[in-house]
Amino acid sequence: MPELPEVEVSRQGLIPHLSGQRILGAVVRTPKLRQDIPRGLAARITGLRVDAIRRRGKYLLLDCESAAGGGWLLLHLGMSGSLRLVLPATPAQKHDHVDLVFAQTVLRLRDPRRFGALLWHEGGQVESHPMLAALGIEPLSDGFDGDWLYAATRRRRVAIKPLLMDGRLVVGVGNIYAAESLFHAGISPLRAAGRIGRERCRVLAAAIRSTLEAAIAAGGSSVRDYVHSDGGAGCFQLSCTVYDRQGEPCPTCGELIRVIRQAGRSTFYCPRCQR
Known part of the structure; x- marks a missing residue:
């Protein structure tokens, strides 16, 4: 699933x-995604102008003259979505569901599993949209x-890994x-x-920030369907220390990386280095 780094890389691109x-027009080929x-x-x-492109969590927000009576397009890539910039004459493929047409290019939303979203919010206060209002802090x-x-x-008994993935607390920190x-x-x-404890929370917060920044610098992670707007792939997954490396030696201590299931997701960790 595209997480914060992948969505941020898409925004920057x-x-x-x-x-x-x-926007000169829109072509909608399916009536429903998520x-x-x-x-x-x-x-x-x-006819609306894109004044800015923002990100909130895993949502891309296109400001379509919201200050002048327009609104916002909200885009979520779901499990398998990606956004591509293509030439206007480029034929659509099977899973290309929506085109936003501009003078020199077309923004094409591809989503094989249809778990993404394309929504419209009228007016200027996009933070009040129901899909954004309950989101947690930006890491x-x-x-x-x-x-x-x-x-x-404090007083949270849940394991730290699934809690970090709870978008009501912190947005965009996905499994990897x-x-x-x-x-x-x-x-x-x-x-x-x-x-x-407090000091270890400080270390963890810094690790979250540096990990996300490194992932953005690497173009995100292309594990399945995610690609950049120009069709290129992210490469952060190639530098992972524990993710998807079960049975391999820990790069720090040599202990074999383990994998368990937490909240329905695979968790990779070193049992010696991580306490």
Whole structure:
């Protein structure tokens, strides 16, 4: 699933091509992804200028003249979605569900599993949209640090790994990045969140931030379907220390990496380095 780094890489890749450009039309080939695509979407957005492209958690937010009576397009890539910039004459393939048409390019949403979303929010206050209002803190924001993490995890008996993946607490820290961050912080994914002390929370918060920043610099992780807007692939998965490396020696101590299941997801960790 595309997580915060992949969505941020997509945002950065789209800005030079779409910022300041007007939407000339939209082609909707399927009425529903995870949710219904708004009826009459093409009529609503045609002629609007993309003033900015923001990110909130794993949502891309296209500001379509919201300050002048327009609104926001909300894009979520789901489990298998990707956004591609293609030439206007490029034929659509089987899983290409929506095109946003610009003068020189087309933004094409591809989603084989149809777990993504394309939504419209009228007006300027996009933070009030139901899909955004309950989201947790941004882990790359100034407010996210060890003191915040310590306060947020007090009296929490749940294991720290699934808690980090709870978007109501922290947004965008997916399976790969939670596993890698915990390894770099030396914290077991099985440890109860409320039993992690303040100093170790500071170490973990720093590890989360540095892991996400490294993933963005590497273009994200292309494990299954995710590709950049130009069709290229991310390469962070090639540098993972524990993720998807069960049975291999830990790069720090040589102990074999283990894999367990937590909250329905595979968790990779070193039983010696992570306590």
